[in-house]
Amino acid sequence: MPHVYILECADGSYYVGSTRNLDHRLAQHELGAVPSYTSTRLPIRLVYVEEWKHMHEAYAREKQVQGWSRAKRRALIEGRYGDLPWLSRSAEG
Numbered sequence: 001m002p003h004v005y006i007l008e009c010a011d012g013s014y015y016v017g018s019t020r021n022l023d024h025r026l027a028q029h030e031l032g033a034v035p036s037y038t039s040t041r042l043p044i045r046l047v048y049v050e051e052w053k054h055m056h057e058a059y060a061r062e063k064q065v066q067g068w069s070r071a072k073r074r075a076l077i078e079g080r081y082g083d084l085p086w087l088s089r090s091a092e093g
Contacts, residue, residue: 002058004065006048006077009041014073018062020055048077 003022007015007029015038019025026046032039052058065073072087 002052002055004050004052004058004061005046006065006073007038007044008047009038009044011041013041014047014070014077015041015044016062016066016073018055018058022049 002018002020004016004018005022005025007017009015015029015036017025028034029036029038029044030042032042038044050058050061052061065076068076069087072084075081075083075087
């Protein structure tokens with residue numbers, strides 16, 4: 001099943017990605033095997049996962065969440081779904 005995931009990097013930043021094989025992708029991130037945002041911010045920690053039926057849905061959700069503010073991503077990670085509608089891009093917390 002495709003997944004959307006959020007990693008918390010060593011510097012406290014968040015990385016949002018999507019993949020068909022979550023375990024394999026996490027191993028790649030943890031090893032720094034793929035030059036990417038996370039490879040220079042190790043170690044990383046998985047903080048959120050969503051499962052989707054189709055990869056195109058997971059990819060669309062990844063792009064949506066990538067456009068969110070840090071505060072909105074944090075609300076998602078913490079399960080504060082009621083806060084999502086009113087959190088804006090400019091809100092930082």
